[in-house]
Amino acid sequence: MDVAIDITEFSYLPAQAEALGVPLPPVERITLTLADGRTVSALRFGTDAPRVTLLHGAGLNAHTWDTTSLALQQPLLAIDLAGHGDSSWRADADYTPRTLARDVAAALDAWTTQPQLVVGQSLGGLTGAALAASRPDLVAELVIVDITPGIDVSAGPAALRAFYEGPTDFATRDELVDKAMSLGFGGTRPETERGVFLNTRVRADGRVEWKHHFAHLAAQALAAHDPGSAAAPSVLHETGWDDLAAVRAPLTLVRAIRGFVSETDAEELQRRVPQARVVAFDATHNVQETAPTALADLIASLAPAGQGI
Numbered sequence: 001m002d003v004a005i006d007i008t009e010f011s012y013l014p015a016q017a018e019a020l021g022v023p024l025p026p027v028e029r030i031t032l033t034l035a036d037g038r039t040v041s042a043l044r045f046g047t048d049a050p051r052v053t054l055l056h057g058a059g060l061n062a063h064t065w066d067t068t069s070l071a072l073q074q075p076l077l078a079i080d081l082a083g084h085g086d087s088s089w090r091a092d093a094d095y096t097p098r099t100l101a102r103d104v105a106a107a108l109d110a111w112t113t114q115p116q117l118v119v120g121q122s123l124g125g126l127t128g129a130a131l132a133a134s135r136p137d138l139v140a141e142l143v144i145v146d147i148t149p150g151i152d153v154s155a156g157p158a159a160l161r162a163f164y165e166g167p168t169d170f171a172t173r174d175e176l177v178d179k180a181m182s183l184g185f186g187g188t189r190p191e192t193e194r195g196v197f198l199n200t201r202v203r204a205d206g207r208v209e210w211k212h213h214f215a216h217l218a219a220q221a222l223a224a225h226d227p228g229s230a231a232a233p234s235v236l237h238e239t240g241w242d243d244l245a246a247v248r249a250p251l252t253l254v255r256a257i258r259g260f261v262s263e264t265d266a267e268e269l270q271r272r273v274p275q276a277r278v279v280a281f282d283a284t285h286n287v288q289e290t291a292p293t294a295l296a297d298l299i300a301s302l303a304p305a306g307q308g309i
Contacts, residue, residue, distance in 0.1 A: 057122030
């Protein structure tokens with residue numbers, strides 16, 4: 001008799017919850033069709049109205065927040081930004097924070113009933129700032145994770161560009177896992193397999209491709225001998241100081257000690273935005289993956305009071 005094996009996007013969650021020693025909450029994928037026909041997709045944890053919204057960084061997707069979300073045990077949304085995960089790619093390839101924030105606002109208008117504690121990492125942090133500046137009614141509090149405007153995130157991960165500036169499709173996911181591990185990405189092989197599985201899809205022809213648009217844009221730029229024209233990190237160079245200065249909600253910067261935001265960068269943020277608080281974590285740039293419980297504890301201390309998940 002054949003035994004059914006769960007190979008869905010949620011198949012990793014039970015083991016993650018068990019490792020954390022927490023209950024596995026209801027989790028579902030939800031999708032909103034926008035006025036222009038594109039879709040925004042998200043993961044909804046819990047059944048009560050969400051109080052927390054999570055926005056991922058460039059080249060990632062909503063599942064980067066899985067461990068943090070499980071540790072938090074609160075109703076929340078983890079949104080796939082445009083061009084990532086299961087959300088539509090943009091024909092104009094405009095993935096700047098203010099453009100992304102418009103889609104997030106539409107999603108929150110549809111899916112939430114109260115202002116959110118918005119937590120955004122990297123590109124998601126700048127998107128959160130743009131959202132809080134343009135739609136203050138949607139944001140009760142803002143946490144930006146390891147990013148400040150103007151940081152050149154391409155300076156550190158040269159290997160990341162090499163990772164994406166290659167073929168855009170592969171015969172198997174194992175090829176991508178091998179490539180990622182050879183360049184020093186991921187942790188154990190099972191952890192890397194999980195990340196690759198959740199960030200790729202199998203096309204109708206059987207080939208495997210990245211879900212996010214950035215890898216395809218980077219490959220196109222390389223083919224055109226213009227690596228700076230469409231590489232993923234370039235969208236993070238947009239100056240967002242005006243957006244941050246316009247944020248009226250309480251603002252916290254999480255600085256990853258082994259990430260991209262230096263002490264000098266954090267001091268510049270506090271000089272420009274005096275009301276901002278800075279918290280340092282011993283983590284890499286993807287704090288939600290390398291210090292998920294610490295980040296969940298911080299979010300829990302800020303989240304509006306309410307029942308657990």
